[in-house]
Amino acid sequence: MIDLISKIEDYLNISIDYKKYLLIGNAFDKKALFLYKRKDNHPSILVRIPINIRAEKLCENEYNNLLYLNTIKISNILAAQPLGKITYKGFNCYIQKTLFSNQMQTNLRTILKKPRVKDFNIVVHFLSIIYNKTKSTDNLTDKTFFNCWQMGDCWIGNLGLYNNSLVLYDLEYAVRSGYPLYDLLHFGLHYFVALNNVGKLGKSIRDGNYTNKLDNRIFDSIEKMFIVDLINGGKFTILLKYAINTYTTKCNINKKDTKILIKNYFEKFRGIGNLKNDWEKEVFKKIL
Amino acid sequence: MKRMNFLDNLQFIYNDSQIFTCNPNKPLESLEKYIKNANSFNYNNNIIIGVKLNIISELFYNNRLFKLMVSSRKKEIIEYLINSKFEIENILAVYPNIYIPRFCFNLTDSSSHRILINEILLPRKYSLTFINRILLMLFSNIINKYKNPDLLVGNIFIIAKKKK
Numbered sequence: 537m538i539d540l541i542s543k544i545e546d547y548l549n550i551s552i553d554y555k556k557y558l559l560i561g562n563a564f565d566k567k568a569l570f571l572y573k574r575k576d577n578h579p580s581i582l583v584r585i586p587i588n589i590r591a592e593k594l595c596e597n598e599y600n601n602l603l604y605l606n607t608i609k610i611s612n613i614l615a616a617q618p619l620g621k622i623t624y625k626g627f628n629c630y631i632q633k634t635l636f637s638n639q640m641q642t643n644l645r646t647i648l649k650k651p652r653v654k655d656f657n658i659v660v661h662f663l664s665i666i667y668n669k670t671k672s673t674d675n676l677t678d679k680t681f682f683n684c685w686q687m688g689d690c691w692i693g694n695l696g697l698y699n700n701s702l703v704l705y706d707l708e709y710a711v712r713s714g715y716p717l718y719d720l721l722h723f724g725l726h727y728f729v730a731l732n733n734v735g736k737l738g739k740s741i742r743d744g745n746y747t748n749k750l751d752n753r754i755f756d757s758i759e760k761m762f763i764v765d766l767i768n769g770g771k772f773t774i775l776l777k778y779a780i781n782t783y784t785t786k787c788n789i790n791k792k793d794t795k796i797l798i799k800n801y802f803e804k805f806r807g808i809g810n811l812k813n814d815w816e817k818e819v820f821k822k823i824l
Numbered sequence: 825m826k827r828m829n830f831l832d833n834l835q836f837i838y839n840d841s842q843i844f845t846c847n848p849n850k851p852l853e854s855l856e857k858y859i860k861n862a863n864s865f866n867y868n869n870n871i872i873i874g875v876k877l878n879i880i881s882e883l884f885y886n887n888r889l890f891k892l893m894v895s896s897r898k899k900e901i902i903e904y905l906i907n908s909k910f911e912i913e914n915i916l917a918v919y920p921n922i923y924i925p926r927f928c929f930n931l932t933d934s935s936s937h938r939i940l941i942n943e944i945l946l947p948r949k950y951s952l953t954f955i956n957r958i959l960l961m962l963f964s965n966i967i968n969k970y971k972n973p974d975l976l977v978g979n980i981f982i983i984a985k986k987k988k
Contacts, residue, residue: 587832646950693948735950735951
């Protein structure tokens with residue numbers, strides 16, 4: 537690893553403290569390496585290190601989206617500044633500046649297990665700003681919405697707040713020509729998943745024998761429960777109804793197109809809409 | 825003692841070194857066996873030993889008042905290695921445990937330790953059970969106030985090299 541740090545040092549023309557680093561590994565075949573400039577007590581450089589082609593593509597996509605966001609500069613939206621890429625062991629490694637913030641997931645209600653209205657308000661506000669800034673009006677259609685920049689993995693764990701700005705992390709799945717409302721629906725869906733995973737990890741970590749097999753958190757099947765929760769008028773229904781209405785009003789998207797976007801998000805994008813026939817009619821009744 | 829393929833974070837730090845790990849429940853006995861095997865493998869003259877520490881004993885050991893009453897496993901293994909003609913190259917702290925070292929940093933690097941606890945683990949505390957959440961918050965408080973938080977590390981890898 538010393539050779540990698542030395543390469544980065546040369547590339548950025550800075551002096552790095554070789555004794556200080558934090559290596560985080562194995563999340564979807566990528567490693568993240570925090571590095572410190574000499575005499576600094578705070579890491580200022582983050583390197584994304586892929587270990588296979590698939591991971592490299594994701595890192596590349598994130599890097600390009602960081603470049604995009606840092607070029608167009610949306611007010612009150614922050615993303616890490618990309619610093620360059622270097623080749624290491626046959627793969628490109630992507631260097632960015634570190635960007636710390638108050639992560640939104642810190643405030644998840646672990647006792648009540650209920651979503652916070654404030655979190656949805658914040659996300660609706662900033663996502664509507666992103667839509668209005670990045671919507672592409674080139675291809676005019678009969679729809680009231682346009683393609684726009686879409687974060688892709690907009691869940692509470694990838695969002696932070698810093699000086700009245702929203703900080704976006706993990707842009708590996710971001711797309712320049714995405715759809716409005718998808719990020720908001722994704723936020724709601726994964727907020728639901730996170731709340732359903734409260735208190736699932738414990739004993740194995742304390743005993744020091746944690747493995748992936750002992751991880752009790754559930755993701756895929758809980759995603760499907762989200763639609764059932766909406767149909768049954770669960771705790772997310774009113775909040776999501778309010779969030780969707782506020783977002784579509786701010787983005788000037790009519791009800792007919794909102795229905796199309798919701799149906800496409802759950803069926804095409806997430807592939808979880810086909811629980812039963814006409815699920816969408818029941819969901820629309822509750823959240824529109 | 826066995827070779828573990830999933831320790832690739834360590835391999836990454838040590839340039840694809842062949843890594844042997846050993847979690848000695850009876851430290852010195854199993855270490856002896858381990859060192860013999862590592863020697864016969866003769867790779868780089870490096871050996872890497874994963875050690876699970878008891879944080880409470882380590883904390884007490886570092887307090888002058890308790891030093892005579894408790895033993896430090898870390899100290900014990902380091903002394904054994906030095907007596908076996910090894911020199912300690914580095915000590916890495918790892919989380920969550922020595923079998924899956926997902927987070928690695930130098931044991932003396934208190935900045936990374938704080939970043940890991942405060943910026944990475946603490947925000948994700950929601951997924952922990954109530955008791956673990958409280959423990960992590962307590963841990964975070966101590967780590968922010970304590971000058972040498974390396975005393976709070978429960979899992980380490982000792983990297984040693986045979987003296988020439």
